[in-house]
Amino acid sequence: MISFTDQQLERYSRHIILNNVGIEGQLKIMQGKVLIIGVGGLGSPAALYLAAAGVGTIGIVDADKVDLSNLQRQIIHFTSDLQKTKTQSAFEKMKALNPDVHVNTYHLRVTAENIREIIRDYDFVIDGTDNFPAKFLINDACVMEGIPFSHGGILRFSGQTMTVVPAESACYRCSFPEPPPKNAVPTCAEAGILGVVAGMLGTIQAAEALKYLIKQGSLLTNALLTFDALKMDFRKVALRKRADCPLCGENPTILRLEDIEQAVCELKR
Amino acid sequence: MIIYVNGEPQEIKQQPFTVADLLVLNQVEMPEMVSVQLNGEFVKREDYQTIQINDGDEIDFLYFMGGGAR
Amino acid sequence: MNVYQIPETLPKEIDHLENLIRKFRQGTLNETELKANRVPFGVYEQRQKGTYMVRVRCPGGIITPQQLEAVAEISGKFGSKNLHITTRQEIQIHDVDLNGIISVIRSLYDVGLSSRGGGGNTIRNIMASWDSGIARGEIFDVTPYAVALTERFIAESDSWTLPRKFKISFSNSKQDNAFAAVNDLGFIAEIRDGKPGFRVYVAGGMGRSPQVGQLLHDFIPDDEVYAVARAVKVLFDKYGNRKNRHTARLRFLWQKLGREKFIRLYQKEFAGVKNRKLPPLKLKKFENRARDRFDILPAAENTPEFELWKKRYVRSQKQAGLYAVIIPIQLGILGISEASDFAEFAEHFGENAIRFTPQQNISLRNIPEEYLGNVYRNVRRVTRLADQPLLLGNTIVCAGASTCQLGICRSRDALTALTKKLTGAGIDLDSFADMKVNISGCSNACGQHFLADLGFYGKVGRKNHISYPAYNIVVGAKIGGEEGASLAEKIDEISARNLPEFVAEFLAGYGEKKDRYDSFTSFLQNGGAEDVRSICQRYRPIPDFDEDKNYYFDWGAREVFSLAGRGQGECSAGLFDLIEMDLSEITELKKQLGEAAEEENRAKILYRIMLLASRMLLITRGIEASSDDEVFDAFTRHFIQAKLIDSRFGSVIETAKSGRRARLTAIQEEALALAEAVEALYHSMDDSLRFNTEIKEEKEERGDEATSAEKAEKAEKPHLIRDYRGVSCPMNFVKTKLDLSMMQKDQILEVLLDDGSPIENVPRSVANEGHEVLQQKRIGQYWSVLIRKKV
Ligand code: HEM
């Protein structure tokens, strides 16, 4: 049944007055469950916006602690949070922003072992991780569990994102069948990032999550949105679900989850 | 011939012209970091040398972006 | 330390006032308009034209020593040599000229003080027991509540545009020494089940028809103080009588509605406010302890005067070893050099050391015993009453007819005469230390005579058609205690001339029998009242004018008593003055029109009439137009399009606006008819600024009859009726959507919406979403909208 307190009505009034959201949409948001894997550059804005929007349950997964070098872009963490776990720091901000939302924290790294268990409780997953093994793992797990998710990646001044609805739309492996070879991963010097680019992309991912919850508009499926903040070019490339995709194709070759080894950059945190 | 690379028109004089040629022409330094689509279809890495590009084709380079800026 | 936080908007408001003053000086703004803005800023014009008084807000009577020093300095620069402590625990700067007003307000702002809400129809200074935080018998310290509520309310813009003044007070115990029971809203501290909270009274007040506060809540937990106060404010704002300021105070609303309806409406507001779960007040602690270090040495005093003073004016605090003193200030008048002398001294006792009391005195707290000698020395420099009994120090008198335009009697001079009489009468005044003798110059009760044990208020006596100054006598106020409050009641009257003798005789008589009664009240009930009457009886026939002219002169007056010169008081600032002013100019212009022969002249007059007619009522809609065109546009939108004024006048307005004034003479009839229509509308305005348009609506409905389909729809009963008046955009739309989402398709929802953007936006938006708006109907100042759920 519909029950809004006056306070909620007021808090979400700017949603409710939208024709495409309305009371019903807001209710869906409030009953929605979204998991954010990685509360770093992408996860920070996503977590804040989803909390602000009143998403009923938000899970946040991160194994790291807040480091000074994070603060240039990971806007959910403040200087006073240094050395706190990112999950704790994010939890505090999200609850302060909106006490209505239920926040589950997972202070761990997702692995082939644990990921399916974790994502199973959610309606939608946001990939805010910073490495290929995790991105592939999330793609594979979500496809296997049938949970839609938003993929996101950023590099220097650019970002790219796509939304995957398993069985219906192209998965990440449809376009990127295998992780790049270890030595091909950009060097540390190249791996800089303009902070706002992370914000732009994380916000797009949050928008996808909300659209998925309220079932309005069209998701960024079967397409890769790429943007270059230097030129402020936005490009949407159509993708196709491949019949011969090793994961979601007709004769899949990837049948179980596996952890992939990652090239580790010494400077990276 | 005129082809479209990432949406931008590009004049190609060379004939025949493969995906691999295009990667070289566009100075893609690390082909490992790129996925290629030809007219919306995924092109397997092993086919780069053999698949021909024709007038009016649309080619998209999809770059790996792994960062999440953790 | 700043006692309270001033909203960030204040500097802007000061700029605005400065602008108005400039315009006034340039002659482009008239006095009434300036007044409407200056009074809510706590700036009153004094009896002497062109001089002003600025009233400084001090919640709970708190001011820091540094602030008091600054106030004294500001007064020295821009005002008079005397400051004035009020019965609402504020301090006033007097004799400021027009040029000084802004400087005063800005300088006050610089030290964290504001005069906003010092006058006019605003949230006035919020009082608190002067001994809160230190009194031995107190329930708990209520100071933080008075301060926090002040901070919240002065940041809310609706605090400045209430129907009338709104007074709030907090008492720290049942003794109710902050008079919570005679304020518009009063809180009395209480602990229940270990939880701090308050007993709450509403609709109390003095003035011409006084009423003690009515019980609103037996108990509320302390975190609901804001919700209660906010709800009462909203209630007052919504339903208070804005038209007749003489019946505008909350107590008249109580009387008009009756207890049951008042409480019902209140409960609705209260529930609404509580639902919004606004944060409770942010309470600051006001520490009461001795300073850690003193940079003065204790001064030894052991004279008998010192001992007597301690008995009269020093009280031990609940904090062991600390003392508070009362410093009696005659008539609340404190010289600026005394003020800075005292303030500088008070710094030794910390920032929280000073309170103004409702008796217009000062209290100094947190004094270790060994420093009482120092305090005594300072007090003797600060006040002439240092070695006088408390009875005289505690007496309250209003400004009186010597300076107040409403006054009948010169109450201050009466007190001077009384003091002289009592000090020379050989009565032991110290035995009446807890007695309150208050004097007002007229029934407006600024001298709080209703709160007195023995009170007086000025009246006109008459003998052989000749007037003389006299006082009504009221006795026996009961404030505090278990049985609830009651005000002093009138039992007799006395000529001003004989007032001092009357008091002296009465006290002497009471003094003799005092031991036999446990309280003044029981004395009154057992013969005391008879004593009053018999003394009055003896003084009854006053001498004829020719026998003894003294009776026909008020105390301190050089002329024979007369009511000439009594004028409309300052407090009448506001809306109605502005409307009446335009109206009277219209009347005047109409006269001129009859005499004007030249076409051009007549056109000018007509234009002015139309402008005034269009402008006159805009203020009731909160509109201040800044150009002629804006006036016409606003009038068109809010009165013609809103169907308050017949639409046929639209074309006259267009003509006036077009600038072709010459054409106005051709349609003179229409122009004058417009003025009359506006005037008629004004007279139909009800207590809450709503216009009586019922008659018009009936007509409209009859016109509607043509479309029978519509009529059928009208007959359909709404499934749900919701009142969203007072709910602003877009929350009204949000709530409407919520209602619709809970209804079945084709059911009908009726919502009540305010005029203005709500009615302009909500139905349109609802229709955009695919629902059907069946009807929009104006009812007075609001609208009823019928919506059929379609999707
Ligand atoms: C000098 C010009 C003054 C004028 C013209 C004036 C006028 C009035 C009027 C008309 C009322 C009755 C208002 C009502 O019942 O709504 C009133 C009430 C009152 N005034 Fe004044 N007053 C003046 C000065 C003062 C001063 C100097 C004080 C205190 C220091 C004061 C304190 C009060 C109090 C305590 C009330 C009773 C308010 C209540 O109903 O609770 N007034 N005054």
Ligand code: SF4
């Ligand atoms: S009681 Fe009367 S005389 Fe005294 S200040 Fe008030 S209005 Fe003036």
Ligand SMILES: [Zn+2]
């Ligand atoms: Zn796939």
